[in-house]
Amino acid sequence: MLIREQVPLAPLTTLGVGGPARYFIEACTEDEVLEAVGFAHARQLPLFVLGGGSNLVVADSGFPGVVLKVGIVDVSQAAAPDGEVIFDAGAGVDWDALVAKTVEAGCAGLECLSGIPGTVGGTPVQNVGAYGQEVAETIREVRVLDLRSLETTTLTNAECRFSYRSSLFNATGRGRGRYIILRVSFALRHGGKPTIRYAELQEFLGHHPAEPALAEVRAAVREIRHRKGMLIVLGDDDAHSAGSFFKNPIVPMSVFTELAARLEARGWQLPSYPAGDGFRKLPAAWLVEHAGFPKGYIKGAAGISPRHALAIINRGDATAADILVLKDEIQERVKDKFGIELQLEPVFVGF
Numbered sequence: 552m553l554i555r556e557q558v559p560l561a562p563l564t565t566l567g568v569g570g571p572a573r574y575f576i577e578a579c580t581e582d583e584v585l586e587a588v589g590f591a592h593a594r595q596l597p598l599f600v601l602g603g604g605s606n607l608v609v610a611d612s613g614f615p616g617v618v619l620k621v622g623i624v625d626v627s628q629a630a631a632p633d634g635e636v637i638f639d640a641g642a643g644v645d646w647d648a649l650v651a652k653t654v655e656a657g658c659a660g661l662e663c664l665s666g667i668p669g670t671v672g673g674t675p676v677q678n679v680g681a682y683g684q685e686v687a688e689t690i691r692e693v694r695v696l697d698l699r700s701l702e703t704t705t706l707t708n709a710e711c712r713f714s715y716r717s718s719l720f721n722a723t724g725r726g727r728g729r730y731i732i733l734r735v736s737f738a739l740r741h742g743g744k745p746t747i748r749y750a751e752l753q754e755f756l757g758h759h760p761a762e763p764a765l766a767e768v769r770a771a772v773r774e775i776r777h778r779k780g781m782l783i784v785l786g787d788d789d790a791h792s793a794g795s796f797f798k799n800p801i802v803p804m805s806v807f808t809e810l811a812a813r814l815e816a817r818g819w820q821l822p823s824y825p826a827g828d829g830f831r832k833l834p835a836a837w838l839v840e841h842a843g844f845p846k847g848y849i850k851g852a853a854g855i856s857p858r859h860a861l862a863i864i865n866r867g868d869a870t871a872a873d874i875l876v877l878k879d880e881i882q883e884r885v886k887d888k889f890g891i892e893l894q895l896e897p898v899f900v901g902f
């Protein structure tokens with residue numbers, strides 16, 4: 552196991568900002584993960600687990616402890632007695648490569664999550680979702696190293712407490728920082744139909760003559776993402792982001808009704824979606840744009856993607872401080888104008 556020092560983190564993230572890791576270790580087996588944890592504990596250094604770096608903002612000063620990249624990359628596939636197929640993948644497996652494999656095997660359940668950057672181990676953390684699917688719908692178990700007991704254990708889907716962009720692994724005061732994800736298993740439907748419930752996907756596939764195959768839905772999702780700069784493609788500068796920077800706010804019905812009425816008086820129709828009993832989900836993109844931040848907005852070396860209202864991008868040589876200035880400005884103006892506090896989606900490292 553190679554232990555490196557002062558390793559720049561910016562190139563290991565999609566946003567491309569931030570300083571170095573004091574120590575950097577890539578662990579390719581469960582034993583190596585434990586060894587790396589031992590290294591950090593022995594020196595009383597903080598530990599940060601890095602996946603594909605696609606949901607991170609790293610501080611300009613870097614991370615003063617051990618950055619551990621889980622490089623467990625094997626995948627197995629087995630038929631379950633109930634007709635499902637179980638894909639069991641190491642945390643370090645590239646997420647989109649796993650999705651491609653499941654689609655090629657004719658298994659439904661992950662096709663709408665095509666093209667999301669990052670690793671398998673990163674997906675349960677914020678219960679990644681897109682175009683009508685979330686990983687919570689198909690995750691069967693998550694194998695973890697519990698940093699309290701230093702034992703490996705397997706968590707069931709229910710134990711992961713998934714909800715919108717949240718789980719045991721990122722919820723404040725619960726399991727945050729307690730577990731290192733080693734493997735994730737997904738239960739998929741062999742021969743199952745693709746999920747086409749998201750309006751934009753339905754529209755894209757609208758002229759499709761027959762019922763689209765899984766591979767066609769995967770291709771459609773990747774194309775939609777590409778058009779929005781949400782697919783990591785070499786040379787696409789708009790993809791230098793951490794994905795959506797803000798979560799879609801979920802507000803009590805009373806807050807929604809009051810705000811919608813106030814905006815209607817100004818001639819604005821506030822869009823919203825159902826979010827469970829007594830709640831509505833508001834599109835953060837609408838709030839950001841109507842607070843005066845159009846797509847393509849520029850603030851020094853940072854900006855908003857010309858193709859996606861929620862993606863703060865690094866326009867070339869931005870620092871983490873540049874990104875934060877723009878983020879603060881957006882949050883403040885949305886709060887002033889609509890009374891809504893936008894919650895952040897990326898993880899902030901070393902701040």
Ligand SMILES: Cc1cc2nc3c(=O)[nH]c(=O)nc-3n(C[C@H](O)[C@H](O)[C@H](O)COP(=O)(O)OP(=O)(O)OC[C@H]3O[C@@H](n4cnc5c(N)ncnc54)[C@H](O)[C@@H]3O)c2cc1C
Nearest residue numbers: 600602603604605606669670672673679680681732793794
């Ligand atoms: C262009 C673009 C598009 C995106 N589109 C979407 C989208 O459609 N939907 C969506 O939900 N997200 C989206 N994202 C965000 C991001 O891709 C996902 O959140 C992804 O799952 C993060 O995985 P990662 O491996 O890159 O994790 P990282 O960014 O490296 O880490 C994110 C968090 O997960 C933790 N983590 C990572 N691996 C492990 C592990 N093995 N054990 C414990 N903790 C771990 C880290 O400590 C950190 O807290 C997008 C990002 C970009 C840049």
